[in-house]
Amino acid sequence: MSSKPEKKVELTEEQKREVLRQLEVIQRGVAEIVPQEELVNIIERSVVTGVPLKVKLGLDPSAPDLHVGHTVVLHKLRQFQELGHTIQLLIGDFTGRIGDPTGKSETRKPLTEEDVKRNAQTYVEQFAKVMDVSKLEVYYNSQWLAPMNFSDVVRLAANSTVARMLERDDFSKRYHSNQPISIHEFFYPLMQGYDSVALESDVELGGTDQKFNLLMGRQLQKEYQKNQQIAIMMPILEGLDGVQKMSKSLGNYIGISEPPQEIYGKTMSVPDELMLKYYELVTDLSNEEVDKLRQGIQDGSVHPRDAKMNLAKSFVRMFHGDQEAEQAEEHFKRVFQQHALPTDIPEVKLSSSMLENNQMWVVKLLQELALTPSSGEARRMIQQGAVKINEEKVEDVQAQIAVEQGMVVQVGKRKFAKIDLM
Numbered sequence: 001m002s003s004k005p006e007k008k009v010e011l012t013e014e015q016k017r018e019v020l021r022q023l024e025v026i027q028r029g030v031a032e033i034v035p036q037e038e039l040v041n042i043i044e045r046s047v048v049t050g051v052p053l054k055v056k057l058g059l060d061p062s063a064p065d066l067h068v069g070h071t072v073v074l075h076k077l078r079q080f081q082e083l084g085h086t087i088q089l090l091i092g093d094f095t096g097r098i099g100d101p102t103g104k105s106e107t108r109k110p111l112t113e114e115d116v117k118r119n120a121q122t123y124v125e126q127f128a129k130v131m132d133v134s135k136l137e138v139y140y141n142s143q144w145l146a147p148m149n150f151s152d153v154v155r156l157a158a159n160s161t162v163a164r165m166l167e168r169d170d171f172s173k174r175y176h177s178n179q180p181i182s183i184h185e186f187f188y189p190l191m192q193g194y195d196s197v198a199l200e201s202d203v204e205l206g207g208t209d210q211k212f213n214l215l216m217g218r219q220l221q222k223e224y225q226k227n228q229q230i231a232i233m234m235p236i237l238e239g240l241d242g243v244q245k246m247s248k249s250l251g252n253y254i255g256i257s258e259p260p261q262e263i264y265g266k267t268m269s270v271p272d273e274l275m276l277k278y279y280e281l282v283t284d285l286s287n288e289e290v291d292k293l294r295q296g297i298q299d300g301s302v303h304p305r306d307a308k309m310n311l312a313k314s315f316v317r318m319f320h321g322d323q324e325a326e327q328a329e330e331h332f333k334r335v336f337q338q339h340a341l342p343t344d345i346p347e348v349k350l351s352s353s354m355l356e357n358n359q360m361w362v363v364k365l366l367q368e369l370a371l372t373p374s375s376g377e378a379r380r381m382i383q384q385g386a387v388k389i390n391e392e393k394v395e396d397v398q399a400q401i402a403v404e405q406g407m408v409v410q411v412g413k414r415k416f417a418k419i420d421l422m
Helices: 015-029 038-047 071-082 115-129 150-155 170-177 185-198 208-223 260-267 274-282 287-301 306-319 322-337 362-368 377-384
Strands: 032-034 054-059 086-091 137-139 203-207 230-234 347-350 357-360 387-390 400-402 408-411 415-421
Touching: 015 038, 032 038, 032 208, 038 230, 038 347, 038 362, 054 071, 071 086, 071 185, 071 203, 071 230, 071 274, 086 115, 086 185, 115 137, 150 185, 185 208, 203 208, 208 230, 260 306, 260 322, 274 287, 306 322, 306 377, 322 377, 357 362, 362 377, 362 387, 362 400, 362 408
Parallel strands: 054 086, 054 203, 086 137, 203 230, 347 415
Antiparallel strands: 032 230, 357 400, 387 408, 408 415
8 A cells, every 4th residue: 555645535515524424423522633634534535435444443462351431442433333434453462462661560471372362352242332343353463473583673673763762751751760661662662553554554543641652553654655544542531539540440440341230329429520521432422412411511401410310321221231221220219319228238148156245346347248358448438437237327446246137237338238147
């Protein structure tokens, strides 16, 4: 494929309208497009020729545990898919041996071929909650990177400079703070960029933190006489704390495989000021519908609580189905709006031999019931007034609890356990 600029195509009025329609869909919620004007050109070419664009997403091969933050880019992929374009899912089984260098992660453990294929299948299964996976094209970059000899690697490395690599923010920070940067780390963006050469991608998607790697794909495509891809960066979605990036390690996430009631309850804790961003980036509402919702909240005709309940229901419907969404909403109304106990509290077996005079220290009780992961967390929840036993608040971290059959223990708004004494 030549890298020479193509002649401007002539469009009919109908084709012009289709180009504008696609641009409106593609640009929604996007943080940055590089370069913007070329996106128009390739959409026009696709509309006139009927040849779909090849849209790439590169993924780490480690076992995925997707949350709502990950689905921002998946929704954009699905929009491309619904516009008739081809999605290239690239599993970085070869680049995964290096890992995307951040200066924070430990060296990754090598993955076997079986591990990679199993994890890729897990990706596809979770993607199915958001998009049509039957039309995905799945690739592994070991297909073209593993056969390279040392001469090939040297030629690849010759397409960039150390100065260019140090433009990458994390490399620059480590360099100026005298932290070590291994030579092999420079090869990660080169290999990710070469994936776009091998796949002849027209568009590559990623978060704003992936900008350097996405632009490396453009650079290498030019060096290898290919048409250059468009880099589309999606915003990083803040988590439930409203401040930091949604992350499982920070505990501010909504997992797409979590139980429906958990997804619904967590969504109800999304800060009001972030709610519209969630609607825009992770739901099917049109631009016009989001604008109407924003106006309704501003003029008081829409209550933020009602809008958030609709968002929560939308998430559960998306990840679990209509019936589960209805049940999750009913559960929320019953437990949190009417302050009633849920009807399906899980029973947890507790051995009476663990009790002293039929009592147990409240901190130990919360851990034995798996309601808190540690004694420190148990203490914190008690001090915050978030622990109830038979609907009575417990505020003393030293309290000895008289344990009874059928006793209901609650931590926070969503965690319950009914004791089954053995």
